[in-house]
Amino acid sequence: MEEMQMDSEQMKQRYSRQMLFSPIGEAGQRKLMNSAVLIVGMGALGTVLANHLVRAGVGHIRMVDRDYVEKSNLQRQLLYDEQDVVHMYPKVIAAEKKLRIVNSTVKLEPVVADVTLANIAELLEGMDLVLDGTDNFQTRFLLNDACYKAGIPFTYGGAVSSRGMSALFVPGRTPCLRCFIQAGDSGGETCDTIGVIAPVVDIVASYQAVEAMKLLVGAEDQRRSSLVTFDIWHNRFYELKFGEPHPGCPCCQLKQYPALEWRERDAAVSLCGRETVQIRGNAPLELAVWKERLSPIAREVTLNPFLLRVELSEGERLVMFPDGRVLVQGTEDIVRAKTLYARYIGQ
Amino acid sequence: MELIINGQTQVLEPADTMEDVIKQLGLLGKPxxxxxxxxxxxxxxxxxxxxxxxxxxxxxxxxGGG
Known part of the structure; x- marks a missing residue:
């Protein structure tokens, strides 16, 4: 918990309606203001989560995302607008810009990065809770395992089509994500292949946000001990009650934390349904230097403080980040992406 | 065989176990x-x-989406 100072009168003005809600009250408000949370993924779920928690006055919010704002995000990712698309802002930068004028008293910490085994421990440092805004199971398992190992609660949320689900997993108190599922295959059903409507995302993230608030104010007896699942188009709601943790769970029972075991990570991954391959280079990229280098041979090169976009004559596009990551857009073929990477970046 | 799956009555081929049901529905290996x-x-x-x-x-x- 971090110390957050705010005049009592200011606090009452800003948060009066929330403090009048007796389960929170003044004591709960102070707890929220002294809390620190990590939101992983600032897409549809992440933007709704951040909006709720910033307005609620959670003291320190660290947001991490690897991507930048694109036009197809605007239908549901509520913190972004057309100017963010024009400027190609990284999502966390665009989000911070909006959220800072919503509540200037909250400490916002944007991190442009891919969440991996290499940086997860650092991202969790000092956090009281982790909120899942990711779009893939690989990262969720990493969060699940890292959170259980560090003893940090983790809210799962997922949405696709008109279906959504959410649960709060608390180390030592509830089962974990791996108690329910072992395989991380989404069966080809992603927001990029079968779509998603915005209301389901808002509902899922709101379930996550309210459980976060209960956890942070210490309302343990009110926490939901189930996995909520619904289809808001076909009018179905179901709650899967938590039982005991799975006795063979490699995470919360056997404490093996499989996602934290080092192994040869794939340096190149195809981002499902997005015609994009991400390649993690092993050295930082000096974007201004790369702009000069690639301008004469590329169709178009655009630089902003966060990324360099290079339109290639082959038709594909490279999006380069200072941390060494490169998105090869316009292909899902990893070999083709590596070829282009080798041709233009060559490391 | 009549089963009530996710609140809806469904008629499946005869099945002995839950695994048979899940296999018939083509859902083995899914999360x-x-x-x-x-x-x-x-x-x-x-x-x-x-x-x-x-x-x-x-x-x-x-x-899985988000």
Missing amino acids: LVAEANGVVLTAEQWATTSVVPGMRIELVHFV
């Missing part, structure tokens, strides 16, 4: 939790859990 008559079953229990006509089954797909 899925099965519940039979209100009891959550782990994936290892599917092959040994008998199904009987009229059983209430919930199949909860974990949703």
